[in-house]
Amino acid sequence: MKKITVINSSFRKNGNTDHLAANFIKGAKENGDEVNLINLKDIRLNFCHGCLACEKLKKCVQNDDINSLLDDIQNSDILVFASPIYYYEMSGQLKTFLDRMNPLYYRENKFKYVYALFACANGNEDSMDRAINGIKGFVECFSGVTFKGSVNAAGFTSIGEIKDSHYLQDAYDLGKNI
Ligand SMILES: Cc1cc2nc3c(=O)[nH]c(=O)nc-3n(C[C@H](O)[C@H](O)[C@H](O)COP(=O)(O)O)c2cc1C
Known part of the structure; x- marks a missing residue:
């Protein structure tokens, strides 16, 4: 049995990202x-202040929810x-979360693999390239960790539009075979 943490950054309830995450989790x-x-x-999540107190403390000095999630x-x-x-x-909220995970940079982490689930409006899966690159930048800073792949759901604008697409099956299959 593996332990998988899914960080869903969409604020739109029942939106396309929610559907991807739900199917992956299933x-x-x-x-x-x-x-x-x-x-x-x-959750309560502030921006990173860049103080780098986490280098010594291995946790954040801010009083929001991040420290309760890091373990x-x-x-x-x-x-x-x-x-x-x-x-x-x-x-932006996901980028903020990556920044706030900085205390983990100074810890021994168990995680070895990182995946991503993306949804966008236009029909081109290349629209995820910069986001993938950003996540790869995060991954590169953690030794022994590899970015393994993503579901790039392209072509969905309104809430739940993704429902009848093959991308939900792709997310489910990824979860099932991970
Ligand atoms: C601020 C903002 C910027 C967006 N920029 C893009 C974009 O650059 N390319 C694109 O294809 N869709 C863009 N979209 C559309 C969303 O990616 C799309 O509607 C997606 O399905 C939303 O996922 P959600 O339902 O989980 O909120 C943007 C939406 C918002 C709110």
Whole structure:
């Protein structure tokens, strides 16, 4: 059994990213894996202040929800970042979360693999390239961690438009076979 942490950065309830995350989780749970879901819309998350106090403390000095989440992330086997594409990039809230994970840079982490789930409006899967690159930049800073792949759901604008597409099956299959 693997422990998988899914970080869903979409604030749009029942939106396209939510559907991707839900299908991935369904597959992973059916596979017997443990899933820890963090919905960024439900937590208190400030911007990183860049003080680097975390270098010594291995936690953050800010009094929001990040410290309560770090142990679970550290002890996961796999991390999955889910994001809508905003201006050809990951959402600002996901980038903020990556920055706030900086205390983990100074810890021994269990996670070895990172995946991503993206949704965007235009029909071109290349629209995810910059977001993938951003996540690869994060991954590169953690030794022994590899970016393994993503579901790039292209062509969905309104809430739940993704429902009848093959991308939900792709997300489910990824979870099931991860
Ligand atoms: C601020 C903002 C910027 C966006 N930028 C892009 C973009 O650059 N390319 C694109 O294809 N879609 C863009 N979109 C559309 C969303 O990616 C799309 O609607 C996606 O399905 C939203 O996912 P959600 O339902 O999880 O919120 C943007 C949406 C917003 C709100």
